[in-house]
Amino acid sequence: MTDITRSGFRAKSKFGKTGGKAVQYILIAIALFWTLAPIYWMLSTSFKSELEATRLDPTLFPEAPTIANYVGLAGSSMPFFQFFLNSVLSCLLAAIVAVIIAVPAAYALSRAKFRAANSVGYIILVVRMFPMVVLLAPLYLVLLNTGLLNTLFGLVVGYTTFGLPFAVWMLKGFIDAVPIEIEEAARVDGYPRWQVLLRIVIPLIYPGLITTGIFVLMEAWNNLIYPLTFITDINKQTLPAALVLTFTGQFKTDWGGMMAAATITTLPLMVAFFAVQRSMVRGLTAGSVTGT
Secondary structure: OHHHHHHHHHHHHHHHHHHHHHHHHHHHHHHHHHHHHHHHHHHHHHOOOHHHHOOOOOOOOOOOOOOHHHHHHHHOOOOHHHHHHHHHHHHHHHHHHHHHHHHHHHHHHHHOOOOOHHHHHHHHHHHHOOOHHHHHHHHHHHHHHOOOOOOHHHHHHHHHHHHHHHHHHHHHHHHHOOOHHHHHHHHHOOOOHHHHHHHHHHHHOHHHHHHHHHHHHHHHHOOOHHHHHHOOOHHHOOHHHHHHHHHEOOOOEOHHHHHHHHHHHHHHHHHHHHHOHHHHHHHHHHOOOOOO
16 A cells, blocks of 8 residues: 555656646746747748738738838938947947946945935935936926037936946846955955955956946837937937837838847847856846855
C-alpha cells in the first residue's frame, strides 16, 4: 500500500508540474501575441496599397505587397529624414544631459548624511509620478520667457525635465549598491570627493548609466505631447508629432505611409535596446540589491 501511495503521489506531483508548465506556456503565448500583434499589423499595413489599407474588411496579409510606402518617404516633399534627425539629436542630448545631471544628484542622495535625505528622495519620486500634462503649462511659460520656444534646445530642456527625476532615482539605487568601503579606502589615499565619484563610483555603475540613458532616450523618443506643444515649425518637429501632422488629414489618413514611417521610427529603439540588452540587465540587477 505504501508503494502504491508513493507512486500515486509522484504521478500527481508530476501531473501538477506538467500542468503548471502548460499554464506558464499559455500565459507566455498570450503575452507574446498581445505584444507582437500590433507590431505585425504595423509591418503588414506598411506593405499594403492605399486602397487595401483603408478597406472596411481588413486583410491579415497584404494581397499585393508593395514598397511604395517606403519609397514615398524618401521621394515625397515631406522632410522625413529631417524629422528623424531632429528626434535623434533631441532625444540623445536629453539622455546625455539627464544622466550627467543625475549622477551627482543621485550620489548626494546616496552618500550625504542629512535629515531630509529620504524626504528629498521621495519628493523626486513624487515629481516623477506627475503626468506630462501637469508640467506642460509651466514648461511652456519657461521656454516662452527664455526664448527657447520652437527650438530643439527647448525641446531637450522639456525632455530632460521630465526624465531627470527617474534618472536620479534609478541611479541612486545603483550607487547604493556600491560598497562604501571602496570609497573610504580612496578617501584615505587622499582622493577628494569629486575624484572618488569620477574615478571610483562612475566606472562601477557604468551599466547603470547605460541603462538609465537608454530608458530616458526611449521615453523621449516616444514623447508626443511635448513636440506638439513646444515646436510650431514643421521642419523642427520630431517623428511622433510629424506622423500625426503629416499623415492625418481632415478627410483621409494615409495609413500605409504612416505605418511605413512608424516602422522606421521603431527600428532605432529596437536596435538600441538589443545592442545594450546585457548592460541593461546587468544594471537593473546590480541596482536591485544594496551592497552587492
